[in-house]
Amino acid sequence: MMKRDYLYMCLLLLCSLLFCTGCTENEMWADEETVSEGLVLNLLASGEAVVAGRSIASDEDLREDVVENVDVFFFAADNKEEVARYYHKEVGEDGKVLLETGNWKSKFPEASYDVYVVANFHQYDDASTPDTETDLSRIKTWTALVALSDTDPDIFKVENDRFVNEDIYTGKKFMMDGKKEGWTPGEGTDETIVIDLARAAAKIVVNVSYTDDFLVADRTIDVRKKLVRYAQDVRVLAEADPIPILDLYGDADGAGMSTSNYTEGSGVARKDVLYAYSYPNEWGDNVADQETYILMNIPYKDGSQGDLYQNYYKIPVRISNTAADLCLKRNTVYTINVTVDRVGNQEIDKPVELTPKISIAPWKSENVLVGGDTYKYLIVSEDEIEMHNVADTVVTFFSSSAIKVTLDAAYYVDKSGNEISLKETSFDWYSVDYDKSALSGELKIHSEVPKIVTARYFTLTVTNGDGMEKTINVVQYPLEYISGVPGLYSYVEQYKDKNDNIVTVNGGWPDDLEGKYSEDIQVGLDGHIGNNPFMKSKFYWEGVIYRIDKSYSDHVRANTPADNNRMYLVQISSTSKKYTVARPKMEDTGVGSVTALGEENNRLVSPAFMLASNLGNIGDVNWVKAQDNCNYYVEHSIYTVEKADRLEGKNYDGKGHRCFDDWRLPTYAELQIIAGYQSTQDKVMDMVLTDKYYWAADTNTYLETANPEPEDKQIPTGTDSKSDGKVRCIRDVTPEDLKELRAHNIR
Structure with a gap:
């Protein structure tokens, strides 16, 4: 069954939960407990014949809910470092696992346990040992468990994927993890522990539609896809730190392409659905080397006797341009709607990029939540914006609940480097328009172009009903603008005296000023003090510019009232x-x-x-x-730059102050x-x-x-x-x- 409107389904499932208000976990699963024969796990993974619930983002024929085996780790709550009990079990058709029978409580002497479950682990054999492992019994500590990774070379494949070479992929299974913290053995002889499993993979769903600009009369097409730069390695536990250096797979070439996973309609009414999976990947600013995307080929013919043309497109999985959002997260579904309205490129290395409309949804069973958690999110397409001589900009948002936008700060920087607030007059120059009840849409931000020739800075805070918050920082420039670079000290390296003789300025820091003023000033000017009748060496200290010269009996004199140390930058x-x-x-x-x-x-x-x-x-x-x-x-400059960040060919003093020379x-x-x-x-x-x-x-x-x-x-x-x-x-x-x-x- 195809399920596309995930957020709407979430609402329906949430409503169904309201009828169970007041039910305890034991009451909700009373039927399961009556058939227990000891200590039983009841696994909820939205699975086919394995769990009681259905996932909002699961399709029966994709085997997304199948759980074949589990590795179960018990840790005593007061001694989490050592594994207290471990089980490797096959899962029954009813989604239950019988862990212990008989006098099982004698094996659990502690008052409370944290239970961790790893399902469908892919590669048990540890290549670093001579033995062939068939379970995870080698994991003896919490440290070893959080460091454990799963590798699935077939992660990108979809059940019944048909590849160009006619191979059909079957047997899909997803590594999952789940936990139950603070489990305490009950009074009865039969007991069920409910574990809500979550997939470690991210799911990508691409809905492809067409216009008559592309699907002209008598044009026939085929649709093929390939996931580029996917991850096949992941930590087994969601709470573990991610793998620090992640290898990516899936080259941007024609090898390994598979056909559309679902097609309906014909002509411009045709719709194709493409699926793909990847373990989590973060590419942030490194789009060129690490971005995960769909490479789509739609080869076409015009007329039955026409030539076959290859036709490549790139479909980015790009929720926003914010580095923190440029990633794939585990247990999350990314639904991308694209419209093919033009011919792509025949060259595979230069695919035409389609504009995606993306939404996200949880890949978990909303009607069997443990502990009442719900999936909460708030995403904005931009969080750092520059407006250059324009008054309007647009930010796209996605939220799990209605949003509110507030102007938190607004200011410009004056000639002395002070921040002058503009918030009190914001009604004269600022507004933001958006649908206050929508879960996705656009923030239409209006800000009059500044009349003074400097940048305007303002900060918007977006919050939603789930308590989440995003900050949007905006810098708005007029056509011409001025800013200031604070200076710390200055000198001339040489000058010509009245007789045109060249005099080098190389005097040391005066002994009687040792320890006075800052070390950066003292070190910086040491060797650059002279007796120049035209230009004295100077430094800025606590709001005052001082001249320093050998001709002064006390070495220094205030430059007041000319104490502004800002090097004005004009653009x-x-x-x-x-x-x-x-x-x-x-x-x-x-x-x-x-x-x-x-x-x-x-x-x-x-x-x-x-x-x-x-x-x-x-x-x-x-x-x-x-x-x-x-x-x-x-x-x-007053500011300093670390060695690794210094510009090539530019000079800096020993403390890292930029030398403008x-x-x-x-x-x-x-x-x-x-x-x-x-x-x-x-x-x-x-x-x-x-x-x-x-x-x-x-x-x-x-x-x-x-x-x-x-x-x-x-x-x-x-x-x-x-x-x-x-x-x-x-x-x-x-x-x-x-x-x-x-x-x-x-x-």
């Missing part, structure tokens, strides 16, 4: 009438390179660039010294952008161009901060003798940089 997505977004050309590459000369280059704006923080403040200099200063300027003079257009932001977006960018003139990339060109948009559109140009300009160095940001910054929650 721009599109060109405007005022500027062209393109990375400016450089002379040479890497550390030591400078911005190329020329007006055209001076009109470009890098799509992603960072400004040096106030740790990079400098005195008045001419254009040549300004270019030289950026060439040798170094600023280190590839600065350049900004273009004139970039200075215009900065000037505009600091005057119109003062919530997210501090005043960073505070002096009258700032040097730009082309020779002797500069920005006049009081007039960043001159009417004649000409770029002001000084002379070699002009020495009253300041510098705000910038650096181009790479995609690798952005990835590192995001890892430290800088977005």
Whole structure:
């Protein structure tokens, strides 16, 4: 019998239980106990002639409920390490196992026991021993039992699977496990222990339908399937830790394909059902190498005399894009509905991926639950969302009960790194629409695009009536946006003095400051302190930027009020009438390179660039010294990076602080952008161009901060003798940089 609407069946079966309210376990199984002849196991596995109940996800002809033999382990509740009693038994047609007769209670002297049952174990023989084992009597301890694995090379096969080579597979059986904790021998001579077994495998059901875009007139088809990257090994106990390194089987090729398991209808009314099984598999972010999926081939002919075309599709078992949900769980049914609305690919290694609609359901007998447990779940398709200059996004949900969505937090990060709450004004910019009574559907999230040029962060919490909870974190970006990278300390490696002599900055940390400030600052600046008349080495400590220089009698002086240590990160997505977004050309590459000369280059704006923080403040200099200063300027981040995560080709200090050492003079257009932001977006960018003139990339060109948009559109140009300009160095940001910054929650 085909059973597709599992959740609906669950509801019906739950209703049937309501009529048994108040029944004890013994009362519900009174009939079984009256025929007991000692100590008996009554196995509930939704099995054919083996159990009393039926599974909501079981079909009689698939042998999903057959239990042939069991291994039973008793552990004394107060000494779980050692096996107290062990039995290997065949299962009777009535689903019962007679463990002991006669004076069986004398063998159970303890007050309470935990009972574990392993059913249909596949490979008893232990290859590491010379003997041939036929049961699990070798398992003497709890440690050995939780480490025990089952291997089923035929796990992917379905009863009566017909393979392309005409072989038909029969004799399917599923390894199952179950337990009864706290069992206490009763007063009578006959006693039944009810054990609810659960399968270790996951079941995949694919319902395939067609449209007339594919099933055109006179087209005949065949349907074949293969499970790719399935697991054939699993721990026997559900509560055991999973196998740490799992081998996967089932190559994406034509070998081992089998035909559709069920077909009804014809033409566009045709429906095919495909089954497959796998032991649990988690692929998370490693989709390319570990994802389990169905490879489907629908070879077709157009007309009786037409050629036969191979036609491949990929059907992912992908509930969501959340890494935690990219898996197959034991004892769970994954039902996938796909519609074939176009021709696939004739090449098997490039199958066309179909869009699945997936639901999950328990693969267990809902009307014979022990202890009143029910299957509870809550799944969302995304839990980390980025919205780029858009106001709407959609999240799909699946739940075992009605859901509720709440806005838990909303904020932006201001120019000083503080989180400014937006929750109180959320009615102005946020809404979420969904069917509050549905068990599956869409969350239609609306959030107005931020008007300030920085990201908006907000968190939604989804809860259901079963007490389950999911969190959805959203980051929403406008077209242009600013964030901040906190700096810790800075210096220039060398500079030119007034006579154009090169001076290396290599002084050590002052002895009288030993132990003061942080070790990271002391170690980082040791060997980078000098007597530079233009740019002092600096560090950030407890909210204040300090200058440190040999020329100071006390070595350090506060940089107040310029204490903002944030290197502003500017990202721009599109060109405007005022500027062209393109990375400016450089002379040479890497550390030591400078911005190329020329007006055209001076009109470009890098799509992603960072400004040096106030740790990079400098005195008045001419254009040549300004270019030289950026060439040798170094600023280190507050955040640290573990060795294994550091970017190749980038520098870090001994404590792991990122060394930003590839600065350049900004273009004139970039200075215009900065000037505009600091005057119109003062919530997210501090005043960073505070002096009258700032040097730009082309020779002797500069920005006049009081007039960043001159009417004649000409770029002001000084002379070699002009020495009253300041510098705000910038650096181009790479995609690798952005990835590192995001890892430290800088977005």
